[in-house]
Amino acid sequence: xxxDIFQFVKTFVSIIWxxxxxxxxxxxxxxxxxxxxxQQAIAKLVPKNQLLAISIGAVLGLVFPxxxxxxxxxxxxxxxxxxxxxxxxxxxxxxPIINVIVILSTWTAFNPHxxxxxxxxxxxxxxxxxxVITASIVQAQYxxxxxxxxxxxxxxPSDHGMLEVLEGDPIHPSIGRAGEKRPLFQRIANISxxxxxxxxxxxxxxxxxxxxxxxxxxxxxxxxxxxxMSEGYPALTIIAMxxxxxxxxxxxxxDAFVAASFKTMAPSAKVAFLVLGPMFxxxxxxxxxxxxxxxxxxxxxxxxxxxxxxYSMAVHYLWxxxxxxxxxxxxxxxxx
Amino acid sequence: xxxxxSHGEPGGTYFLDQLFTILACGGVGLVAVMxxxxxxxxxxxxxxxxxxxxxxxxxxxxxxxxxxxxxxxLAGARRALVPAPAGHDHxxxxxxxxxxxxxxxxxxxxxxxSHGxxxxxxxxGGHDHAHAGGDDHGHDHGWAPWRYMVIAVPVFLxxxxxxxxxxxANQLRGxxxxxxxxxxxxxxxxxxxxxxxxxxxxxxxxERRLLAFNELTxxxxxxxxQEALExxxxxLRGQFIPERSSDxxxxxxxxxxxxxxxxxxxxxxxxxxxxxxxxxxxxxxVQVEGLISFQQNARGKWIPVITLRSNDDIIPTDKVANxxxx
Numbered sequence: 085x086x087x088d089i090f091q092f093v094k095t096f097v098s099i100i101w102x103x104x105x106x107x108x109x110x111x112x113x114x115x116x117x118x119x120x121x122x123q124q125a126i127a128k129l130v131p132k133n134q135l136l137a138i139s140i141g142a143v144l145g146l147v148f149p150x151x152x153x154x155x156x157x158x159x160x161x162x163x164x165x166x167x168x169x170x171x172x173x174x175x176x177x178x179x180p181i182i183n184v185i186v187i188l189s190t191w192t193a194f195n196p197h198x199x200x201x202x203x204x205x206x207x208x209x210x211x212x213x214x215x216v217i218t219a220s221i222v223q224a225q226y227x228x229x230x231x232x233x234x235x236x237x238x239x240x241p242s243d244h245g246m247l248e249v250l251e252g253d254p255i256h257p258s259i260g261r262a263g264e265k266r267p268l269f270q271r272i273a274n275i276s277x278x279x280x281x282x283x284x285x286x287x288x289x290x291x292x293x294x295x296x297x298x299x300x301x302x303x304x305x306x307x308x309x310x311x312x313m314s315e316g317y318p319a320l321t322i323i324a325m326x327x328x329x330x331x332x333x334x335x336x337x338x339d340a341f342v343a344a345s346f347k348t349m350a351p352s353a354k355v356a357f358l359v360l361g362p363m364f365x366x367x368x369x370x371x372x373x374x375x376x377x378x379x380x381x382x383x384x385x386x387x388x389x390x391x392x393x394x395y396s397m398a399v400h401y402l403w404x405x406x407x408x409x410x411x412x413x414x415x416x417x418x419x420x
Numbered sequence: 421x422x423x424x425x426s427h428g429e430p431g432g433t434y435f436l437d438q439l440f441t442i443l444a445c446g447g448v449g450l451v452a453v454m455x456x457x458x459x460x461x462x463x464x465x466x467x468x469x470x471x472x473x474x475x476x477x478x479x480x481x482x483x484x485x486x487x488x489x490x491x492x493x494l495a496g497a498r499r500a501l502v503p504a505p506a507g508h509d510h511x512x513x514x515x516x517x518x519x520x521x522x523x524x525x526x527x528x529x530x531x532x533x534s535h536g537x538x539x540x541x542x543x544x545g546g547h548d549h550a551h552a553g554g555d556d557h558g559h560d561h562g563w564a565p566w567r568y569m570v571i572a573v574p575v576f577l578x579x580x581x582x583x584x585x586x587x588x589a590n591q592l593r594g595x596x597x598x599x600x601x602x603x604x605x606x607x608x609x610x611x612x613x614x615x616x617x618x619x620x621x622x623x624x625x626x627e628r629r630l631l632a633f634n635e636l637t638x639x640x641x642x643x644x645x646q647e648a649l650e651x652x653x654x655x656l657r658g659q660f661i662p663e664r665s666s667d668x669x670x671x672x673x674x675x676x677x678x679x680x681x682x683x684x685x686x687x688x689x690x691x692x693x694x695x696x697x698x699x700x701x702x703x704x705x706v707q708v709e710g711l712i713s714f715q716q717n718a719r720g721k722w723i724p725v726i727t728l729r730s731n732d733d734i735i736p737t738d739k740v741a742n743x744x745x746x
């Protein structure tokens with residue numbers, strides 16, 4: 085028991101400190117956004133076509149790479165600044181997958197097994213599709229329910245403000261006071277207040293999520309257990325790996341190496357693990373509660389989970405036909 | 421500038437909240453910098469994250485300093501004002517003393533602050549501050565002490581020097597155990613006295629290889645790579661983990677960590693010595709040199725095996741951080 089607790093503490097603490105610099109970075113960016121970026125200014129840059137806006141959100145990670153922990157506070161402030169909810173959700177879901185660092189780490193992890201580009205293309209492609217479809221559903225819900233879907237901390241100033249930018253709207257952090265100047269120290273003080281507030285807000289739930297992940301790592305089944313008990317049952321393997329992704333709370337830069345270490349596991353289960361993990365895990369679930377109301381969280385979780393399962397099953401059956409890895413890779417993946 | 425946030429709560433929870441925010445964030449920032457300075461991060465993260473954690477901690481400390489000065493000024497300004505009536509009467513004393521993320525001049529704020537029944541404020545238990553009037557602050561001012569207690573947990577753990585350095589018994593649970601050679605090789609090995617020797621017989625001039633640890637463990641999963649390496653002389657470094665069932669065997673272990681302890685996996689190589697192994701303790705770093713072969717453990721996983729010619733082939737060595745290097 086004592087050893088279990090030490091192992092729990094090690095996992096718990098390591099998750100927190102690994103995410104820490106990204107949470108600080110996200111909080112500072114959030115503070116700067118709140119203080120500097122004029123209200124609704126971002127909304128004016130977003131295309132009117134919603135699908136296009138959502139698609140841009142899904143690939144925004146290529147330009148602004150952020151990990152899943154840092155992206156939440158940034159997204160919350162972007163929402164308040166008028167970025168459409170669908171675009172924000174697409175960025176939040178796909179950003180931790182579709183960015184250069186994660187693409188490179190995925191390729192590096194799987195290339196020695198001869199399936200580097202296959203896994204990268206599946207991860208990025210499915211990540212994009214899942215994010216865009218989920219964001220579109222969320223956007224449709226927003227049209228119906230408005231700001232009731234968001235916490236007061238995340239809701240933009242008006243029920244109409246997210247998608248509409250009226251001509252002549254004043255462009256300023258506080259509508260109606262455009263052009264006011266503040267001393268530099270005042271601005272920095274404001275940034276620090278917002279940043280520290282957001283840091284505390286996110287860090288609390290990161291800590292709780294890390295606690296859950298640490299518990300499951302020690303007292304739950306290991307990936308090896310999952311691998312052993314689900315052999316021959318692709319659906320079961322995929323579901324088990326999805327649950328592992330939710331429970332383990334791995335950083336999207338590292339999860340590919342963990343997935344690649346399951347040498348006898350089917351690629352479809354690895355794809356499920358790699359696509360779902362960065363979009364939704366225990367710590368993210370708790371962080372979501374600081375941005376979204378229950379209805380939208382349930383929508384995101386269900387949409388992402390169902391899609392990942394369906395697409396992974398499709399990968400399972402299409403893999404031998406579409407991808408033809410060389411004999412060495414086939415041998416490695418199928419277990420010697 | 422903004423309003424003072426003396427919502428009439430006893431004791432002024434705004435300042436209490438700010439004070440705890442400063443203390444909690446300051447504590448976390450300080451611990452981040454101390455972990456970097458003391459090398460504590462090595463227990464939980466890969467070196468790639470050391471500088472980001474230190475920079476994150478430093479940035480947090482700078483923000484805490486700025487915030488502390490700002491709150492100090494606000495407190496001074498507040499003292500100069502007439503105290504708000506006692507009780508939770510929702511009377512804002514908008515003295516323009518407090519900084520938010522935005523201006524809050526009340527001649528143009530666009531929402532009523534008289535706090536009648538339709539005030540639009542969500543003053544629930546957590547005292548959220550949702551200005552439905554279209555000018556919310558973007559943050560709540562809920563006084564929730566439990567949040568600071570949660571954030572303080574990693575700070576306390578650091579001062580308790582947790583997690584401890586080294587491997588836990590929990591991690592080592594899956595290592596070691598009996599190994600078995602492949603059936604084909606087993607038959608030949610009975611004739612010549614050992615599975616490693618069967619392969620050695622095939623290589624008249626074995627190559628001496630300085631191997632990266634993961635190079636050999638990855639080769640174990642692929643038969644063609646096993647064929648290429650088997651029978652050569654491998655030189656490797658790792659940690660000494662004694663084998664429970666035999667004093668002439670031990671596991672040479674390396675922790676393969678990509679980012680943090682949550683994603684780490686253990687890479688193991690079995691070492692077979694001709695005599696009883698003495699003079700090494702658990703987790704000591706050693707270098708070994710011997711004949712390469714591969715065998716399966718009880719779970720069917722292929723494990724590299726190094727058969728030593730002499731116990732002198734075990735040499736104490738320095739710690740090696742990266743499994744991708746020798």
